[in-house]
Amino acid sequence: xxxxxxxxxxxxxxxxxxxxxxxxxxxxxxxxxxxxxxxxxxxxxxxxxxxxxxxxxxxxxxxxxxxxxxxxxxxxxxxxxxx
Ligand SMILES: [Zn+2]
Numbered sequence: 054x055x056x057x058x059x060x061x062x063x064x065x066x067x068x069x070x071x072x073x074x075x076x077x078x079x080x081x082x083x084x085x086x087x088x089x090x091x092x093x094x095x096x097x098x099x100x101x102x103x104x105x106x107x108x109x110x111x112x113x114x115x116x117x118x119x120x121x122x123x124x125x126x127x128x129x130x131x132x133x134x135x136x
Contacts, residue, residue, distance in 0.1 A: 073105040080104060109133055 072078030110128035
């Protein structure tokens, strides 16, 4: 049973990673393009469209967490590519 749960957990993480890399994650910009949502604005900070780059590197609401985990308050594409 543990092996099955572990595999589903791995597949869920893989799905999230692929979604973030391809821009097809369940983020508001993509959901707005898919006409599932009507506002692409980040619900955490309300400053920019919620994209993978915004969520991972720019969202001010996550800057403290980002700094704690990765040592940087903000990251651009180059810095994201180095992690
Ligand atoms: Zn944000």
